[in-house]
Amino acid sequence: MKKLSTFVLLIFLILTISITSPANAADIANGAKIFEANCAGCHINGGNILRWGKNLKMNALKKYNMNSQEAIASIVTNGKNNMSAYKDRLTEQEIQDVANYVLDQAEKNWR
Numbered sequence: 001m002k003k004l005s006t007f008v009l010l011i012f013l014i015l016t017i018s019i020t021s022p023a024n025a026a027d028i029a030n031g032a033k034i035f036e037a038n039c040a041g042c043h044i045n046g047g048n049i050l051r052w053g054k055n056l057k058m059n060a061l062k063k064y065n066m067n068s069q070e071a072i073a074s075i076v077t078n079g080k081n082n083m084s085a086y087k088d089r090l091t092e093q094e095i096q097d098v099a100n101y102v103l104d105q106a107e108k109n110w111r
Contacts, residue, residue, distance in 0.1 A: 033103025
């Protein structure tokens, strides 16, 4: 019985890690390409050439409750104020990848 419990716990941990793990390197690399092609013109190095305070640095993302992959994907999809919507230009997967990239870079302070 103890072996079965250990096995079930191990399977549970593996599934939990695979479901909740951050984006993989391929997603981040794809997100970087998408960012460079679509976002870097206004958000070079995580900045914002139109509104300095509304940049992609972690402090600003937290301040505006945009510090999650879901929130970033939503604004990329639907746009807001000066930010254009990309739902008609990018696929859902591309939006997820660029959101993962932005969050990853913000966590690294865009270095």
